[in-house]
Ligand SMILES: Nc1ncnc2c1ncn2[C@@H]1O[C@H](COP(=O)(O)OP(=O)(O)O)[C@@H](O)[C@H]1O
């Protein structure tokens with residue numbers, strides 16, 4: 001009966017566009033994010049992910065289209081919306097001269113927390129970000145992973161209903177990324193609505209319930225990671241390398257094996273429901289690949305299929 | 314609930330608490346050294362100016378120029394840096410802090426810094442017996458108004474530029490000439506007629522004359538209200554410019 005209120009999307013965009021002069025960074029996208037969702041924008045550099053996130057964060061106004069956050073218009077109620085958001089921008093903007101703790105308490109004060117509340121919240125968040133040991137340290141000498149965790153912790157000071165993370169783990173080493181994913185997963189389990197951008201398909205698969213694939217300012221596909229793979233790829237992919245022979249020259253000989261074959265500069269990708277059967281057929285045709293790898297399909301394959309390009313180059 | 318302006322002021326004070334040592338020399342020690350070397354040293358040769366000994370004559374000038382130089386100096390690299398490298402204004406932008414809070418919180422911080430330096434300086438000069446009128450007590454107000462009239466446009470300028478080389482121009486063509494020719498060290502009447510208007514145009518000259526009238530107990534060359542209005546006009550125009558500059562920088 002009261003579902004109407006709680007089912008209102010936290011983010012609703014219709015024909016949302018951002019232009020810088022003649023250049024169109026975001027080209028009329030439709031997005032809807034429900035409470036409790038973990039939603040992702042997956043796309044390569046320059047796809048328009050940050051431009052979109054900045055509009056959702058109410059720090060950049062849409063050039064055209066409709067945007068509602070918590071049902072409010074950023075052009076009118078920007079400050080009221082920002083009070084309920086947690087924003088982790090692509091570039092860290094921590095205060096390097098301040099201590100880790102001061103970065104949290106200072107930011108908490110921007111949201112109107114009392115000094116006592118700010119201190120209490122900082123303690124909780126230091127614990128959450130596993131930075132309690134570093135509370136008194138200046139920010140400057142911290143590792144990239146620590147700074148990123150601090151930025152995310154800072155985004156949580158106001159207990160936001162919606163957390164926006166622009167490339168949360170870009171540039172981090174694998175260990176730091178896994179720790180961050182684990183922290184974000186905990187937020188997700190607590191029911192916090194997460195919206196993140198990434199150009200890592202494994203990040204999108206790990207964290208997102210639903211995502212859109214962005215390219216050139218447009219959304220080219222939408223769905224859960226599993227649904228996207230089922231729709232745009234096959235269950236398995238065989239990666240074949242042929243030493244000196246150019247992949248483009250060999251594709252013709254692979255015709256009829258699996259659903260389709262994509263030649264990349266250094267290998268051929270063979271999309272098929274059954275990888276082992278496809279490999280057997282390749283061998284039966286007398287082709288001798290220098291290396292063979294059978295793997296599950298990923299979002300990378302989806303992106304490649306949709307755009308003809310790889311995500312990370 | 315704390316006002317966002319207060320939160321921004323607190324942030325600036327928190328940063329200052331970490332770096333204050335670097336500014337002790339320029340804020341507190343240099344003005345006094347200046348006073349001693351020029352006031353006593355040069356004063357020994359000059360004797361009296363306008364009927365008072367030279368030290369007492371330049372005290373109000375050095376007081377005003379201290380506020381002036383602090384306002385210019387603190388609002389250059391620090392402001393550009395907070396936009397360009399620290400990006401702390403971008404961080405504030407993602408919170409309920411409004412652009413007017415960023416500017417007000419910054420200028421209040423500058424005001425506080427200037428007032429502390431001016432009051433310390435006033436105490437030292439009082440000990441030298443260089444204050445000749447109880448009106449000297451209003452000099453912190455004049456210095457505060459001067460600081461705002463200078464800090465607001467300089468902050469706007471720093472928020473506008475992309476590169477810190479512009480500051481060299483500001484120092485060379487605005488700050489140093491003002492310091493030298495705005496009646497701090499010698500009366501503006503000594504200047505050639507063609508240069509005098511430049512001195513009158515500088516907010517510093519108006520503050521120097523007001524401060525001098527206050528510490529020596531006389532009347533400034535123009536009506537007090539006119540001097541004050543000139544400074545206030547600079548502050549208001551600077552605030553408007555700063556608002557536009559911050560908005561242009563933070564909003565695309
Ligand atoms: N402020 C800006 N002015 C001009 N062009 C911009 C600006 N911000 C982004 N762009 C351009 O818009 C495109 C999309 O950028 P961005 O949204 O940052 O993409 P992503 O985050 O997906 O890498 C890029 O080509 C970028 O150069």
Ligand SMILES: [Mg+2]
Nearest residue numbers: 049050090167
């Ligand atoms: Mg980006």
